[in-house]
Amino acid sequence: MHDENFIRVVAFDSVGHENIETGGSQNQNELMALEYFKKAEEITPLFYSMNLLMLGKCYINLNDKERGIEYLKKVCDYTIKTPDDQKAHDEAEKLLKGLNI
Numbered sequence: 001m002h003d004e005n006f007i008r009v010v011a012f013d014s015v016g017h018e019n020i021e022t023g024g025s026q027n028q029n030e031l032m033a034l035e036y037f038k039k040a041e042e043i044t045p046l047f048y049s050m051n052l053l054m055l056g057k058c059y060i061n062l063n064d065k066e067r068g069i070e071y072l073k074k075v076c077d078y079t080i081k082t083p084d085d086q087k088a089h090d091e092a093e094k095l096l097k098g099l100n101i
Helices: 004-016 026-043 049-061 065-077 083-098
Strands: none
Touching: 026 049, 049 065, 049 083, 065 083
């Protein structure tokens, strides 16, 4: 059993930086990362705006636009407290605009 800090690190290393190769197809990598991001969110809901952003991006990349938009909107509603929150907010807004939302 892993503690939540381990799950956060694995999730962001697996797809958060999107250039990391894990040996699987892009779709397999996205699915694996999605599971880690979901698990992190399950352990500590709304703990980190970047996690919400990555959930939204994973869902969109997996052609689940509705769920992706849901998470991107959560990022836009997230209270900005840190530079990471601002980055996540800006990227979520940009992605939503690109989706005509």
